[in-house]
Amino acid sequence: KQEVTQIPAALSVPEGENLVLNCSFTDSAIYNLQWFRQDPGKGLTSLLLIQSSQREQTSGRLNASLDKSSGRSTLYIAASQPGDSATYLCAVSMYSGGGADGLTFGKGTHLIIQP
Amino acid sequence: NAGVTQTPKFRVLKTGQSMTLLCAQDMNHEYMYWYRQDPGMGLRLIHYSVGEGTTAKGEVPDGYNVSRLKKQNFLLGLESAAPSQTSVYFCASSLGGLARYNEQFFGPGTRLTVL
Numbered sequence: 001k002q003e004v005t006q007i008p009a010a011l012s013v014p015e016g017e018n019l020v021l022n023c024s025f026t027d028s029a030i031y032n033l034q035w036f037r038q039d040p041g042k043g044l045t046s047l048l049l050i051q052s053s054q055r056e057q058t059s060g061r062l063n064a065s066l067d068k069s070s071g072r073s074t075l076y077i078a079a080s081q082p083g084d085s086a087t088y089l090c091a092v093s094m095y096s097g098g099g100a101d102g103l104t105f106g107k108g109t110h111l112i113i114q115p
Numbered sequence: 116n117a118g119v120t121q122t123p124k125f126r127v128l129k130t131g132q133s134m135t136l137l138c139a140q141d142m143n144h145e146y147m148y149w150y151r152q153d154p155g156m157g158l159r160l161i162h163y164s165v166g167e168g169t170t171a172k173g174e175v176p177d178g179y180n181v182s183r184l185k186k187q188n189f190l191l192g193l194e195s196a197a198p199s200q201t202s203v204y205f206c207a208s209s210l211g212g213l214a215r216y217n218e219q220f221f222g223p224g225t226r227l228t229v230l
Contacts, residue, residue, distance in 0.1 A: 032217060043205060044158075044221040089158070093217060102148050102160035102173050103207075103219060 002027045006090055006106035014114050015082060021075040021109045023090030028071050030092045034103065035064050035075050037086040044089065048075075080113045087111070117141055119222035121206050127228045128196045136191040136225050138206030146211035147189035148219065149173075149181065151202040158205065164189055165211060196229045203227070 003026045013019055023033075032051045036044040048057045048064040050073070056065040063076040077084060087110045091103035122137045138147065148163040150173075160173030164183040178200060180192045189208075193200060204225045210216035 034218060036221075043223040044207075046218055046220060049218040091158075091219075101171070102150070102163045103158075104160075104174075105158040107155070107157040 002030075002092060002094060002104045004090060004092060004104050004106035006088075006109050008109060009107070010110040010112075012112040012114060013080060015080060017080050018076065018078050019080055019111075021077070021088050021090075021111070023073040023075070023106055025071045025073075025092050025104075027094070028068050029094065030068065031095045033064075033066055033073050033090065033092045035062075035073075036089040036091065038089060038108070039086050047088075082113045082115050085111055085113045119206055119208055119220055121204075121222040121225050123225060124223070125226045127230065128193075129230050130197060132196050133192070133194050134196065134227075135193075136204055136206075136227075138189045138191070138208075138222060139187055140206075140208040140220075141187065142208060142210075142220070143186070144208035144210055144220075145186070146209045146217070147183065148207040148209075149179070149189065149191045150205045150207065151175065152205060152224075153202050161191065161204075198229045201227060201229045 005024045007022045034049045035047040038044050050057050050066045061078040066073045087108040089108045091105045119140045149161040150158045152158045159175050162181040164170050167186040170181045182190045206222040207219040209219045
């Protein structure tokens with residue numbers, strides 16, 4: 001059974017710092033990996049999708065890397081801002097029949113950016 | 116373009132009552148999913164569908180039924196609600212098929228309390 005772990009569980013840093021969130025998974029035969037952010041009481045917003053054949057994806061100040069063989073992904077946030085405060089979730093999908101099945105989620109990293 | 120919408124946003128049930136949660140998407144996505152989110156447990160897949168008229172079980176399907184009669188709608192039913200089904204329920208959808216098309220987009224959630 002696939003298990004996804006996110007470290008740290010919580011992180012508080014001053015505004016402007018670059019930071020790294022970590023995600024690891026136990027079964028390396030993933031189909032893709034997706035990073036989300038979730039604001040309190042809200043739904044999930046997709047940040048980045050990395051296919052299993054890719055090494056990284058970038059969107060603005062966000063960069064996600066994937067090392068499938070070691071079962072790891074990192075989300076790098078550059079020049080953090082108070083608006084980046086949220087819970088960040090990592091999730092992986094496995095191949096099933098004609099495509100991917102549902103996602104297996106980590107429990108998230110709760111990030112606070114201090115002004 | 117509303118994306119993924121969920122009805123209702125909040126609901127309180129008594130043990131033994133039944134209800135149906137409605138998810139609708141206007142992105143012409145093939146795949147749809149139901150997840151539940153519980154403190155300390157993260158998000159877990161309940162059921163999913165890879166196309167109109169299809170359904171499949173996820174990690175925690177017991178006590179739930181689903182139907183996908185129309186491509187744009189995915190219904191989640193609770194026949195006899197139990198306090199253990201108190202949770203926040205999220206619906207998601209994706210194009211499906213190849214990994215690069217399987218980015219999942221989430222609705223705002225339904226907060227359900229069973230007394």
